[in-house]
Amino acid sequence: MSIFAVNHLCRELLRDRAFRAAMKADPAKALAPLDLTADERRLLLAGDVGALYRLGANAFLMNYLPRFEVCGLNQQSYNERMRAVKVDEIGQPVG
Amino acid sequence: MSIFAVNHLCRELLRDRAFRAAMKADPAKALAPLDLTADERRLLLAGDVGALYRLGANAFLMNYLPRFEVCGLNQQSYNERMRAVKVDEIGQPVG
């Protein structure tokens, strides 16, 4: 499952201080060795958490991106981009 | 649980080639950084798998010690030492 790799790297941001520092310094370089699709890589580097959520990435885990301020995200931009995702009653993306 | 560390290092013998090589070269040195009790360390270095079994170490996992011929063990000495452990009908150490 490719989205597994996105979820996993978000968690590594919390657990691996060296990876966290690398992501803060140069996200493209830090992501280069990871097994991501071209789409996932592009969306991560663009901080497009809404599109990643629609692909199945986990919200708790992506929340580490603004927490550690990587990929250009902060709490405000994260909030706005996630809230722009249309979801149904149980939080599943629609449309 | 201290015996967890014994079980864990046996499994690392299989999974971590560098640790396997270090254990073959110099077990005392390879075990030095691990969180083992004095007893566990002594029994491992002596290859006393019977005593470790009585302490609760897992048989599959200890089987990696003779497989990779560390701590002076081979299939024959492992077999003899394990078979010397008195067990009840369901394989639990007794006496």
Place this chain on the structure above:
Amino acid sequence: MAQIVAGFGVPHTPVFPHFVKRDGPDCEIAKLFGAQKEQLAATRPDLIVMFDTDHLNTFFLDNLPIFAIGVDKSFKAPNDEPRDVPNYVVPSNADLAAHIRTAGVEAGFDVGMTQAYSVDHSVTVPLHFLTPEMNIPVVPFFISGHLPPLPPARRCYALGQAVGRAIESWPENKRVVVMGSGSFSLEVGGPRMAPGRSDGVPDPDWCARVITYLEDQKIDQLIKESTQHQMLKAGNVGGEILNWIAMLGAIGNRKPNYVAPQMQNGHAYGVWRW
């Protein structure tokens, strides 16, 4: 024999320790946890069994249990860096934990095991406020409450009953408090956050209804309405109510001393003593 002497329902919002440090002992959070701390001390607990939902910290998607119990003599907390929470080593009781697991598996609950583990804010934050000296052993019991499929509410209640029986068949003379940790309606980091916040309360009506059911001992109704759909509708951590439901199973059908709501957070602080 061990006896269950109280049930507690607790929130675990990771930023609460920071807020209390910032706002002092008169803020609402400090008072609500402070009242529970007094109640807990009055029960003279020897041991706490805490039902809890981990947030992909103790367990990850590479090996995600529905039910699991921590079996070790202690554990580290927290593993996810909540602000203004020290690094604790919390004592536990491996023998009791193994006994609960064995009894659970025999009763048909497929309870996994973790050793050499750490826990996240969901165990740590309540203990930070209620037992800051970390001198009372805690056995964490993990219930999957975030990622569907969620275990059915009725099954979690029955699980709690089985855990209660296991505790009360433990031969040592211990006073045991059972806790359930979590929210009733909350979205964390997902599309249903409130504007400008990192969380939101998607279903305040449900939160209010849960509190009424708890106060009125309408546990069967609570279980009936806690469908997977309702829990997910209540937010991406809405399944944490399963921890409260398991706690209720363990303590039996009793009237709470109080259930103090914090509606803006979609959760409450509950105490059951007898």
Place this chain on the structure above:
Amino acid sequence: MAQIVAGFGVPHTPVFPHFVKRDGPDCEIAKLFGAQKEQLAATRPDLIVMFDTDHLNTFFLDNLPIFAIGVDKSFKAPNDEPRDVPNYVVPSNADLAAHIRTAGVEAGFDVGMTQAYSVDHSVTVPLHFLTPEMNIPVVPFFISGHLPPLPPARRCYALGQAVGRAIESWPENKRVVVMGSGSFSLEVGGPRMAPGRSDGVPDPDWCARVITYLEDQKIDQLIKESTQHQMLKAGNVGGEILNWIAMLGAIGNRKPNYVAPQMQNGHAYGVWRW
């Protein structure tokens, strides 16, 4: 709709690939697996669901499930270096695996999940002999069969029934073969090894009795006698019989085409087709 077209019971002795390489196609192991390979091909399977007990390789004591299913599009095999077994990438079916898990959890089985996983000899060795081209997707379902507490045999049978129902409610038109992997009586690396060997068969009578029960369709008797005590008495991997019992639950109570024993190894090769 998907349909279950056969059940297979298989051994998984890690050294068998080496023996067959050494001893050639006329040795007993090669013939027994060869006969099963022909039977399997004749079922024209689209997919295999394999009940299996991992040997602390996919899962370790830090996070040990009672039941878990692999949910991914493929997996690596083997992760424990059995002799003369190549490194395979085995295709799987994440959607069906997730469907089985959801159905299981709804039915009250607390099935954990693994993603991005690898498997040990217990999945790999049977596939090495039966589907060496690794062109048939395999969904592994893990049952804890070594370390007590073991899940009760009757529960594993009911689990198999639930998995069978889940497979047969899958909307795609697939021919599914269900397998159970493991021994009936075997001690590996423990005190009950035979002299000069790395394993032993502590309870050959039990092994013979199991085979009779399978041949005579005395499944209820098999379940009744497969107590935790009997499984542990049969050796430290005696609980692997639970994988056969779950397979039987999935396929329904049927007469086997054959159950070929290998008494010196405490196991058998079974085929159920209809």
